[in-house]
Amino acid sequence: MSDIIHLLPDHVANQIAAGEVVQRPASVVKELLENAIDAGATTIKLLIKDAGKTSIQVIDNGTGMSITDARLSFERHSTSKISKAEDLFQIQTKGFRGEALASIAAIAHVELRTKREENEVGTSILIEGSRFIKQEPVAMPTGTSIIVKNLFYNIPARRRFLKSDAVETRHIINELQRVALAHSGITFFMYHNDNEVYHLPESNLKKRIVNIFGKKTNEKLVPIHENTPIVSIDGFVAKPEFAKKKRGEQFFFVNNRFIKTAYLNHAVKMAFEGLISNAQHPTYFLFLEVPTHTVDINIHPTKTEVKFDNEKDLYAIIRASVKHSLGQYSVTPVLDFNRDSSMDTPYKYKNKPISSEPVIKVDRNFNPFQNKDVGSWESLYSEIKDIDIPPTEQDENRDTTDLFSSDASMSKVHTQQLHRKYIVSTIKSGMVFIHQNRAHQRILYEDFLRIMTVGEASSQQLLFPIQLQFDKPDMALLTELQGDLESSGFQFKSLTSEKIIVKGIPPKLKDIEIETIFKELIANQKDEIPNTSFSPVDYIAKVLSKNTAIKTGKTLGQKEQEELVNTLFTCKEPNVSPFGKACFTTITIEEIDKRL
Ligand code: ADP
Numbered sequence: 001m002s003d004i005i006h007l008l009p010d011h012v013a014n015q016i017a018a019g020e021v022v023q024r025p026a027s028v029v030k031e032l033l034e035n036a037i038d039a040g041a042t043t044i045k046l047l048i049k050d051a052g053k054t055s056i057q058v059i060d061n062g063t064g065m066s067i068t069d070a071r072l073s074f075e076r077h078s079t080s081k082i083s084k085a086e087d088l089f090q091i092q093t094k095g096f097r098g099e100a101l102a103s104i105a106a107i108a109h110v111e112l113r114t115k116r117e118e119n120e121v122g123t124s125i126l127i128e129g130s131r132f133i134k135q136e137p138v139a140m141p142t143g144t145s146i147i148v149k150n151l152f153y154n155i156p157a158r159r160r161f162l163k164s165d166a167v168e169t170r171h172i173i174n175e176l177q178r179v180a181l182a183h184s185g186i187t188f189f190m191y192h193n194d195n196e197v198y199h200l201p202e203s204n205l206k207k208r209i210v211n212i213f214g215k216k217t218n219e220k221l222v223p224i225h226e227n228t229p230i231v232s233i234d235g236f237v238a239k240p241e242f243a244k245k246k247r248g249e250q251f252f253f254v255n256n257r258f259i260k261t262a263y264l265n266h267a268v269k270m271a272f273e274g275l276i277s278n279a280q281h282p283t284y285f286l287f288l289e290v291p292t293h294t295v296d297i298n299i300h301p302t303k304t305e306v307k308f309d310n311e312k313d314l315y316a317i318i319r320a321s322v323k324h325s326l327g328q329y330s331v332t333p334v335l336d337f338n339r340d341s342s343m344d345t346p347y348k349y350k351n352k353p354i355s356s357e358p359v360i361k362v363d364r365n366f367n368p369f370q371n372k373d374v375g376s377w378e379s380l381y382s383e384i385k386d387i388d389i390p391p392t393e394q395d396e397n398r399d400t401t402d403l404f405s406s407d408a409s410m411s412k413v414h415t416q417q418l419h420r421k422y423i424v425s426t427i428k429s430g431m432v433f434i435h436q437n438r439a440h441q442r443i444l445y446e447d448f449l450r451i452m453t454v455g456e457a458s459s460q461q462l463l464f465p466i467q468l469q470f471d472k473p474d475m476a477l478l479t480e481l482q483g484d485l486e487s488s489g490f491q492f493k494s495l496t497s498e499k500i501i502v503k504g505i506p507p508k509l510k511d512i513e514i515e516t517i518f519k520e521l522i523a524n525q526k527d528e529i530p531n532t533s534f535s536p537v538d539y540i541a542k543v544l545s546k547n548t549a550i551k552t553g554k555t556l557g558q559k560e561q562e563e564l565v566n567t568l569f570t571c572k573e574p575n576v577s578p579f580g581k582a583c584f585t586t587i588t589i590e591e592i593d594k595r596l
Pocket residue numbers: 031035036039060062063064065073074078079080081094095096097098099100101102143144
């Protein structure tokens with residue numbers, strides 16, 4: 001018998017590749033738009049007919065191609081973007097696999113027209129189902145136009161499986177939105193059957209979002225900025241009250257490339273924990289910048305799935321920074337203050353060694369009630385007296401120093417305890433009611449987090465070391481936490497799966513509480529959904545704060561009340577307890593007026 005293995009002809013190989021790269025008209029749109037961006041275009045037009053089933057055209061004003069390059073661009077594995085394997089680890093362009101044009105040309109009728117600046121005339125090429133038909137000179141402006149007609153004309157099964165025009169158009173619009181969001185500096189036009197769908201002028205990100213999703217979006221957006229050596233995050237989330245029933249506007253971009261990631265989506269969702277119901281989906285537009293060597297974008301032909309080196313850290317940072325921004329902006333506009341930006345980074349990541357970047361300082365003495373600028377305070381004070389000023393106007397540029405306005409020395413807050421549960425105080429816009437237990441939990445939680453990550457834990461020595469016994473698997477769980485427990489102030493004479501002897505504990509803890517705490521930690525450790533855990537440090541801090549916080553029912557002296565209030569508002573997220581419950585609520589003068 002003769003040999004049976006032979007190399008597939010190129011046009012067959014291209015068709016097979018096309019099966020992966022081109023699932024529907026929207027896939028063609030994505031590839032063509034990305035090529036236009038890689039070519040440095042500043043204006044890109046997308047024209048589709050019948051949901052892209054009849055034709056898809058992308059016109060750009062980018063670099064264009066030479067006559068030879070135009071011809072080569074349809075060959076499989078032809079790309080100008082990488083030349084060696086190492087290049088894969090520092091990709092700056094959208095494309096690099098060199099298979100899009102070859103794949104598309106294998107399953108459609110394609111006409112390419114392109115001209116470079118330095119050439120008088122351009123070149124036009126016609127290809128049908130990988131077959132070269134003709135190439136000829138053409139007069140045109142610099143740039144490239146590609147028309148893709150009759151997609152899947154030679155794969156009838158594929159064509160039959162296309163969805164309705166409405167559905168396919170939706171997919172195309174989704175692609176355009178993703179690309180347009182990632183490149184707000186580029187002007188985009190989209191026409192469907194000659195009707196304008198989008199005209200998106202060059203702008204900043206916020207305006208681009210508003211141009212795409214409508215004017216009302218503007219007031220919904222909360223900005224996110226975070227800088228760590230592992231990742232920097234920029235973008236917006238929508239306030240919790242605008243969360244959607246349907247998973248809608250959720251955009252993650254990594255190094256300006258749209259990606260799908262259920263894992264990081266979960267991180268955002270967790271940041272909204274307690275603020276939206278489980279059935280709702282947060283809206284977000286988040287741009288992550290990570291060093292190119294820490295992310296692999298070549299794990300999937302359409303490059304929408306990527307693999308990160310340090311996924312868990314990203315999860316933690318994203319959750320913390322979204323949470324933080326929500327804390328600053330969402331709960332009540334009355335307490336919308338400007339925080340010291342040095343407190344913005346989750347503690348854990350502040351202390352990672354940074355070689356070239358400046359070290360971030362935490363200002364522990366930061367106190368939002370301290371008035372640094374007497375001049376501005378005086379003017380605010382006179383504003384407050386002037387009752388004709390509508391409060392909403394003052395709300396706009398509210399800053400921390402004008403929150404508590406009733407006293408001349410701004411660091412002093414007048415407080416009153418209510419039912420041994422709340423601390424009440426007057427604020428500029430009315431009154432604030434602070435839940436003493438939750439507020440203290442918040443303060444301690446952030447304290448523990450800081451102590452544990454900065455490594456400043458002190459510990460009280462027990463006169464009589466405590467011996468504890470749990471079943472074997474539980475003991476094993478605790479041994480996993482040893483490092484984190486020690487950095488929170490626990491000291492062990494022994495911590496093995498055989499026996500636990502505790503000889504030192506974190507300061508405010510009482511020895512009788514230790515067993516309960518360990519039980520809770522074990523329970524928490526068991527409950528954690530694999531791979532989604534924030535970090536053991538986080539829940540140790542939670543459990544410790546819960547057990548050491550001032551309880552409801554405790555009478556607090558004037559000093560203690562003031563201290564609690566003052567410290568609460570130096571927290572990163574003063575408005576929610578570590579368990580997502582509100583720490584305080586406010587009543588405005590208008591609300592009181594309405595009742596009277
Ligand atoms: P890739 O983008 O992965 O390199 P493609 O098949 O999408 O592969 O494109 C092949 C090559 O054709 C690109 O590397 C680029 O040099 C060229 N090219 C494609 N589209 C354009 C365009 N709109 N303007 C200029 N050059 C283009």
